[in-house]
Amino acid sequence: MQVPGERPGAVLEADDHVVVRLQDRTRPLAWDLHYRVPTGGDLLERWTEFHHTGTAVDGDILLLRYASAHWPLPQRPAWRIGSVHGGWSREGCLDRSALPVGETVLGSRRGHTGHHANPWATLDAGEAGEEHGEVWNVALAASGSWRLTAQRTAAGRTGVVAGEGHEGIELRLAPGGTHRTAVSLALYTERGFGGSSRAFHHHLRTHVLPHPEELRPVLYNSWEATSFAVNEENQVALAKRAAALGAELFVLDDGWFRGRDDDRAGLGDWTPHPHRFPRGLRPLADEVHRLGMAFGLWVEPEMVNVDSDLYRRHPDWVLHLPDRTATELRNQLVLDFSRPEVTDWALAWLRRLVADNAVDFLKWDFNRSFSEAGAPGPVPDARRVHVEHARGVHQVLDRLRADFPCLRVEACAGGGGRVDPAVLARADQVWASDNTDAVDRLIVQHGFSQLYPAGVMSAWVTDSPNPLTGRVVPLRFRFHSAMAGVLGIGGDLTRWTEAELAEAGRLVRVYKDIRPVVQQGTQFRLLGPGEGPLTAVQYLDASGERAVVLVWRPGTTFGPPLPPLRLRGLAPADRYRDDDTGQEWSGATLMGFGLPLPDLPPGDCASALIRLRRVDGRGRSARPVRPDGPAVAHDATGIPNAQRPQRKEERGIG
Numbered sequence: 001m002q003v004p005g006e007r008p009g010a011v012l013e014a015d016d017h018v019v020v021r022l023q024d025r026t027r028p029l030a031w032d033l034h035y036r037v038p039t040g041g042d043l044l045e046r047w048t049e050f051h052h053t054g055t056a057v058d059g060d061i062l063l064l065r066y067a068s069a070h071w072p073l074p075q076r077p078a079w080r081i082g083s084v085h086g087g088w089s090r091e092g093c094l095d096r097s098a099l100p101v102g103e104t105v106l107g108s109r110r111g112h113t114g115h116h117a118n119p120w121a122t123l124d125a126g127e128a129g130e131e132h133g134e135v136w137n138v139a140l141a142a143s144g145s146w147r148l149t150a151q152r153t154a155a156g157r158t159g160v161v162a163g164e165g166h167e168g169i170e171l172r173l174a175p176g177g178t179h180r181t182a183v184s185l186a187l188y189t190e191r192g193f194g195g196s197s198r199a200f201h202h203h204l205r206t207h208v209l210p211h212p213e214e215l216r217p218v219l220y221n222s223w224e225a226t227s228f229a230v231n232e233e234n235q236v237a238l239a240k241r242a243a244a245l246g247a248e249l250f251v252l253d254d255g256w257f258r259g260r261d262d263d264r265a266g267l268g269d270w271t272p273h274p275h276r277f278p279r280g281l282r283p284l285a286d287e288v289h290r291l292g293m294a295f296g297l298w299v300e301p302e303m304v305n306v307d308s309d310l311y312r313r314h315p316d317w318v319l320h321l322p323d324r325t326a327t328e329l330r331n332q333l334v335l336d337f338s339r340p341e342v343t344d345w346a347l348a349w350l351r352r353l354v355a356d357n358a359v360d361f362l363k364w365d366f367n368r369s370f371s372e373a374g375a376p377g378p379v380p381d382a383r384r385v386h387v388e389h390a391r392g393v394h395q396v397l398d399r400l401r402a403d404f405p406c407l408r409v410e411a412c413a414g415g416g417g418r419v420d421p422a423v424l425a426r427a428d429q430v431w432a433s434d435n436t437d438a439v440d441r442l443i444v445q446h447g448f449s450q451l452y453p454a455g456v457m458s459a460w461v462t463d464s465p466n467p468l469t470g471r472v473v474p475l476r477f478r479f480h481s482a483m484a485g486v487l488g489i490g491g492d493l494t495r496w497t498e499a500e501l502a503e504a505g506r507l508v509r510v511y512k513d514i515r516p517v518v519q520q521g522t523q524f525r526l527l528g529p530g531e532g533p534l535t536a537v538q539y540l541d542a543s544g545e546r547a548v549v550l551v552w553r554p555g556t557t558f559g560p561p562l563p564p565l566r567l568r569g570l571a572p573a574d575r576y577r578d579d580d581t582g583q584e585w586s587g588a589t590l591m592g593f594g595l596p597l598p599d600l601p602p603g604d605c606a607s608a609l610i611r612l613r614r615v616d617g618r619g620r621s622a623r624p625v626r627p628d629g630p631a632v633a634h635d636a637t638g639i640p641n642a643q644r645p646q647r648k649e650e651r652g653i654g
Contacts, residue, residue: 017045028054028175029061033069038207042199043187046071049180052173063171067163068184071138073123075156082122082193084447088115089435089468091416092447094528099123099152107147109166111319111334111370111386112418119146119420120451121160128192130525131568135189135196138162139451141421142182144390145169145370160186164387171384182422193450198522201453205520208425209456210401211408215515216429216455216486217248217294218508221363224436224462225492228255228262231276232284239284241493243291245501246508250288251296251363256281259308264331267303268310270349281357289358294408296361297353301346302393303332303367317342319385321374329368337392338385347396354404363431364397366413390422397426410458416444419452429456429486436462436490437469438481439554439605443529445484454539455519457485461504463492473605475500477552479507480607484537484550486519487511514548514611517541521548524568533557540569547576547612549595555604564594571614579611 017036024030032049046069052061079099083106086093106121108114120139128135140146142164149161162184171179185203189195205212220242226234230252239250258273260266272280285295304311304318306328311318318333320326326333335342353359373385401407411418411427415434423430433444441459448457459482465472482488489504496504517539526536536551551565570576570587577584585595600606
């Protein structure tokens, strides 16, 4: 807060960062510019706090245009901007193009980060590659509407302004009021786009994620198997098959609550469906736990159907403008989470749901954007919900996780519609896209990896032909695509053949072996989608002992044999052995000449997984290895014992 008598422009030392204090000469408005370099990191964090320093005589102040930070860039002959674009089920399409003179604006007016963009951008002088060249990266930890504006003048000056909201968003400060912006993050590297990504991955794991030390469990989700036709009997049948495959977490998706026979009713009435679950959800949860898995539930707390008891009681709780009719999308409206009475209601039923049903995991969904979005109060700040709704969501998640320290959360918004560092401070993983087509997912996952690590990216193996695209893809390719992140299974296991179930079980065991390397290791994008006939990614564990390489060939091409795949990050003088074939190469050979590609099956959608382990001078592995990976002990939650956080009673917390 403003210190009486302190001179404007003062530079203060806060607990862990620097603050520059400024004062408007003509208005009772002060603002503090905060600068912080997290311990051991390469990133700089910036945010701004605004303070109304006047009295009631001065009246309120409207913040019409404000930002978290302006990031000035050095002069270069030319600039290129990189970002992702797309839409629902085609998120994360990476684009790099010349930055023109003027303003280039990336943003969202939708009340969430959006499927069409994500709040980050890279800038380079047009010369950077994956592993070389100068790259500047700017991101914003904002889960509502947002804007990044890259400015380039004719004189060669370039910079990026990052902030919440968009034009038309006005925030009212009463005397004594304060507003703190979202945090903006930025970094500079000479190691190309891959170096930029790895620095962000390290920052998110070290300073943002709630439990980065945990390995995320293999989950099974019942949505594509049963849709809304869920009941206790068919969920138990699926849970038994999922457990037999090695799943560690069973998630009951949409359709479990009162009135939810389709998507036209029920949202807001969060009690078990009396006909589908006449005994409630606890018997299913107990059976899932008995099978050795954790129990998860799908919820959509921010939404309401008009056909619901909640809407009939509180029609005023939805986002609306007084002179506009609220438009339903997906047959639902958005509840106003900027209002304390709404967030208090949501927190109360979520607490009951988790406690009464021994819920270990929530899949928190958000399936539509804002429209006619307003809030009660004076007209000038009616659209503050574009910023404050997301902050209400953050508060609910913070309070819920404080009450249930063992609860884990997956953030979802019709796929990847709400992904940013602020969400990752409150979620253990995110659902990157509703598109589970294993070929399309390579594009989604490539764009996702530009900022976010593989250990938070939930990816499923679903049925073939794919429910969305109709593409026929072999089971092995589908698994290899999903094994590049947090493996999940979402197909109808009652229709899988015995051969498919056996192959799936083997691949789950292989994934559990490589899971520490994929989820917590360093990622190298060897070949991106569209760079040639192959797409490939490599992971290296922190010790440098193990490397995992995934290779995909989506389509068949005629031509000469494909060249070896040059790996990265290995020790040149050390030797590495293929766990499955026993072949050995030096690190210098694998990074210089390259890894000889294994024989891929003929036809479209062929893939391979290679596990490499560093060996000593006598050709011995540093640790013994089993063909399908080491056995891992699990408790009743399905989470490996070594990774499961202690429950509340085990910690001695009252």
